[in-house]
Amino acid sequence: MSRRVRAYLAEDDDVWFQLALLAAEYSAVNLGLGFPDFAPPDFVKEAFCKALNGGAMMHQYTRSTGQRSLVKSLAKFFSRMTGREIDPLEDVVVTVGAYHALFCAFQALVDEGDEVIIVEPFFDCYQSMAHLCGGKSVNVPLRPKAGGCANRSGDWVLDPEELESKFTSRTKAIVINNPNNPLGKVYTREELQMIADLCIKYEAICISDEVYEWLTYDGVQHVRIATLPGMWERTVTIGSAGKSFSATGWKVGWAISPGNITKLLKAVQQISISECATAAQEAVAQGFEREYEVFGTPESYFLQLPALLKNKRDKLASTLEQLGLKPILPQGGYFIIVDISCFNVELGDSGTENDPYDLRFVKWLIKEKGLSAIPVSLFYSRDHKKDFDKYIRLCFIKEDSTLEAAQDILKRFNP
Ligand SMILES: Cc1ncc(COP(=O)(O)O)c(C=O)c1O
Numbered sequence: 001m002s003r004r005v006r007a008y009l010a011e012d013d014d015v016w017f018q019l020a021l022l023a024a025e026y027s028a029v030n031l032g033l034g035f036p037d038f039a040p041p042d043f044v045k046e047a048f049c050k051a052l053n054g055g056a057m058m059h060q061y062t063r064s065t066g067q068r069s070l071v072k073s074l075a076k077f078f079s080r081m082t083g084r085e086i087d088p089l090e091d092v093v094v095t096v097g098a099y100h101a102l103f104c105a106f107q108a109l110v111d112e113g114d115e116v117i118i119v120e121p122f123f124d125c126y127q128s129m130a131h132l133c134g135g136k137s138v139n140v141p142l143r144p145k146a147g148g149c150a151n152r153s154g155d156w157v158l159d160p161e162e163l164e165s166k167f168t169s170r171t172k173a174i175v176i177n178n179p180n181n182p183l184g185k186v187y188t189r190e191e192l193q194m195i196a197d198l199c200i201k202y203e204a205i206c207i208s209d210e211v212y213e214w215l216t217y218d219g220v221q222h223v224r225i226a227t228l229p230g231m232w233e234r235t236v237t238i239g240s241a242g243k244s245f246s247a248t249g250w251k252v253g254w255a256i257s258p259g260n261i262t263k264l265l266k267a268v269q270q271i272s273i274s275e276c277a278t279a280a281q282e283a284v285a286q287g288f289e290r291e292y293e294v295f296g297t298p299e300s301y302f303l304q305l306p307a308l309l310k311n312k313r314d315k316l317a318s319t320l321e322q323l324g325l326k327p328i329l330p331q332g333g334y335f336i337i338v339d340i341s342c343f344n345v346e347l348g349d350s351g352t353e354n355d356p357y358d359l360r361f362v363k364w365l366i367k368e369k370g371l372s373a374i375p376v377s378l379f380y381s382r383d384h385k386k387d388f389d390k391y392i393r394l395c396f397i398k399e400d401s402t403l404e405a406a407q408d409i410l411k412r413f414n415p
Helices: 003-011 015-025 042-052 068-082 097-109 125-132 160-166 189-201 259-272 278-294 301-322 357-369 382-388 400-411
Strands: 092-095 115-120 136-141 171-177 205-209 235-240 253-256 326-328 335-339 391-395
Touching: 003 125, 015 357, 042 278, 068 092, 068 253, 068 278, 092 097, 092 259, 097 125, 097 171, 097 205, 097 235, 097 253, 097 259, 115 125, 125 136, 136 160, 136 382, 160 189, 171 189, 189 205, 253 259, 278 301, 301 326, 301 335, 301 400, 357 391
Parallel strands: 115 136, 115 171, 171 205, 205 235
Antiparallel strands: 092 253, 235 253, 326 335, 335 391
8 A cells, every 4th residue: 555545544534424424324414515405507407418419429538638618618718707818728627526626736736745735624635635745734724803703704814924934945835715615715805915925925836726616695706816916827726517507426627727737737637537528528518608608697507506595595594593503604605614612412422532522513413413514623634623623514505495404403402
């Protein structure tokens, strides 16, 4: 077994898998995992069916670094979004979901001994991916603003001095997730500028995971860090068709960066998977073509989805508040985190003393109440887990019936 895989297995306690098993065993209402329990919009489903019936070549290998129709539609769409001419053949690589785009970025850019700054809470694969290429993760947490009541995700901020103290001559990259999973934070232009200034000063690359880019609420604007002066040259922006079109099982993602960087990701993409599924890429291409035409109008799915989700977010938040709990209202994404410190429950044998409190709480919640959630400490490094183990994450991209079932369970609580 390779040394790095052994290290990964030694670190990883497989909590996601254990919780999924437990949720299935107890037939829990699932607000745990981050995917919709409803179908994608008709126009992309129809595009997929059309692709499947579109002739022999739709069932064969395609251009290895991305089906031409898809790289073209992505380049067209994101040229409009960024105000920059994106070259479909040079600047875009298609991957097996955003997850694989992240993998390609880490493998292509991070070398043995390089440091990668990761903002916490983080999508948990960032750290493992940095370690798998021999890199060192250097973590810096978003913290609730001092002195204020941090009941909105925007109240969680980076300390600029702390962040700068993490940059060294070994820093290769910083990874941000905007909007953030699980917190729902959407970085302001000023916050992004602060990060951009540091990237430029220390010559670091920014890997910007923007899979929830369309999902912002209350008029909050999602700013792409690649659009800030001097940042296109050093940013890899990662997106997901799964998140954009509520089709997570299709596993189509992409990375967009200048050709000299994309070339490196393409090499890893080719070494690791060679090419992605043809018909799924074609369906996503047609989805983007359609969105390009209707962008900014009420027909746009990229406007309809956040409108639908805002409603769901607000209902869930209000149930939590009625119970006297403190949800952190997300500005983006499809998760809400809630402070569980005021739940006074006897957790019994839900885990061991060494387990973070939120993990034990979630196991108890699944077993005793039939509701599944995710402990927020899973999104922190070992060093910081204990400081952030009083929150759970609930996913609200669910049918109203699922959310109502969860709300009924919550209402029967007496915190
Ligand atoms: C922040 C973040 N990045 C990347 C991914 C992976 O996206 P995909 O399903 O396109 O691989 C997820 C999935 O939950 C995510 O939350």
